[in-house]
Amino acid sequence: MPKTLIVLLGPTGVGKTDLSIKIAQHFNTVISSSDSRQVYREMSIGTAVPEKEQLEAIKHHFIHSHSIHDYFSSWECEQQTLELLSNLYIEKDEVLLVGGSMMYIDAICNGIDEIPTIDPELRNEVVERTKNEGVESLRMQLKQLDPVFYNQVDLKNTKRVIHAVEICLMTGKPYSELRTNTRKKRDFNIIKVGLNRDRAELYERINLRVDLMMKEGLLKEAQALFEYRHYNSLNTVGYKELFEYLAGNISLDEAVELIKRNSRRYAKRQLSWFNRDKEIEWFHPNQEEDVIRYIEDKIKKEA
RNA sequence: GGUACCAUAGCUCAGUUGGUAGAGCAAUGGACUGAAAAUCCAUGUGUCCCUGGUUCGAUUCCAGGUGGUACCA
Numbered sequence: 001m002p003k004t005l006i007v008l009l010g011p012t013g014v015g016k017t018d019l020s021i022k023i024a025q026h027f028n029t030v031i032s033s034s035d036s037r038q039v040y041r042e043m044s045i046g047t048a049v050p051e052k053e054q055l056e057a058i059k060h061h062f063i064h065s066h067s068i069h070d071y072f073s074s075w076e077c078e079q080q081t082l083e084l085l086s087n088l089y090i091e092k093d094e095v096l097l098v099g100g101s102m103m104y105i106d107a108i109c110n111g112i113d114e115i116p117t118i119d120p121e122l123r124n125e126v127v128e129r130t131k132n133e134g135v136e137s138l139r140m141q142l143k144q145l146d147p148v149f150y151n152q153v154d155l156k157n158t159k160r161v162i163h164a165v166e167i168c169l170m171t172g173k174p175y176s177e178l179r180t181n182t183r184k185k186r187d188f189n190i191i192k193v194g195l196n197r198d199r200a201e202l203y204e205r206i207n208l209r210v211d212l213m214m215k216e217g218l219l220k221e222a223q224a225l226f227e228y229r230h231y232n233s234l235n236t237v238g239y240k241e242l243f244e245y246l247a248g249n250i251s252l253d254e255a256v257e258l259i260k261r262n263s264r265r266y267a268k269r270q271l272s273w274f275n276r277d278k279e280i281e282w283f284h285p286n287q288e289e290d291v292i293r294y295i296e297d298k299i300k301k302e303a
Numbered sequence: 304g305g306u307a308c309c310a311u312a313g314c315u316c317a318g319u320u321g322g323u324a325g326a327g328c329a330a331u332g333g334a335c336u337g338a339a340a341a342u343c344c345a346u347g348u349g350u351c352c353c354u355g356g357u358u359c360g361a362u363u364c365c366a367g368g369u370g371g372u373a374c375c376a
Contacts, residue, residue: 075337
């Protein structure tokens with residue numbers, strides 16, 4: 001029996017969680033999350049983790065499974081999810097992947113190249129040097145270390161330039177040599193279901209959800225994490241804006257408005273990424289039966 | 304009811320000594336291979352409230368209307 005990974009994706013706030021429970025129940029299976037922030041157990045309200053009842057109804061993996069103090073990235077996500085899947089497929093024919101983190105989904109479905117994890121000290125050094133000597137100096141270094149990638153990279157995107165330099169220094173090889181851009185073949189079938197709704201409606205939902213998060217105590221949650229605000233995992237919509245408020249830089253009202261705006265922009269970026277993927281079949285979140293029928297047909301065809 | 308002021312982008316407003324307009328915010332499109340809820344790039348949005356008048360030409364000046372705000376009754 002061929003194994004199937006059902007991927008349920010879509011922009012933040014579209015309604016993935018509610019539908020995912022129904023799909024998981026229908027296929028009598030479990031959920032593996034591909035959400036880069038819900039993995040952290042220190043964050044709940046601001047990342048819109050599934051409700052307690054939902055977590056009890058269906059077994060979820062990669063929700064609150066890691067700490068903000070751990071290192072977690074697309075690579076870990078790929079490795080750990082694949083390992084989990086190989087275990088789950090002993091018993092199950094279908095597993096449901098749910099989340100909106102574009103690169104995590106991509107890593108699980110297509111894989112990413114093997115590149116060593118950057119030593120934190122090296123990263124710190126490169127970041128500091130960029131601050132002191134300027135981005136141009138870093139660009140020149142990249143040109144020298146890896147002229148091929150220098151010509152490909154968006155030179156204005158400092159983060160990418162830094163990363164490329166780090167990898168060159170770390171491996172002693174040009175970054176471009178490690179970038180094979182090949183799609184890894186998976187031993188399971190993948191069915192991608194995208195959820196979307198009218199833009200105005202999506203934004204309205206996002207705005208309302210932020211107000212709800214504030215009522216549920218997001219500020220308190222952010223307060224507790226304030227001392228770790230420099231962590232990458234806390235460079236997160238819903239938290240970074242409240243850190244600005246807590247630091248006294250903006251008012252609470254401004255922070256809430258910014259959370260709404262940044263969530264909207266995030267949703268837009270997600271759609272921009274997903275729209276490129278022609279394998280995705282799109283549905284409105286209330287088309288529960290259509291989604292299930294589509295998945296079942298697809299499973300039959302590929303069997 | 305009277306008087307004054309205002310009416311320009313989704314919002315807040317600027318501006319045109321008369322030649323059909325621009326800022327901020329919001330928004331829109333895109334890129335993306337171990338920091339990705341990150342990071343980066345690009346782009347404007349218009350019956351200038353309506354109807355007349357003056358004028359070669361009115362969003363701009365004039366009159367009337369409509370709506371809003373303030374004050375007086």
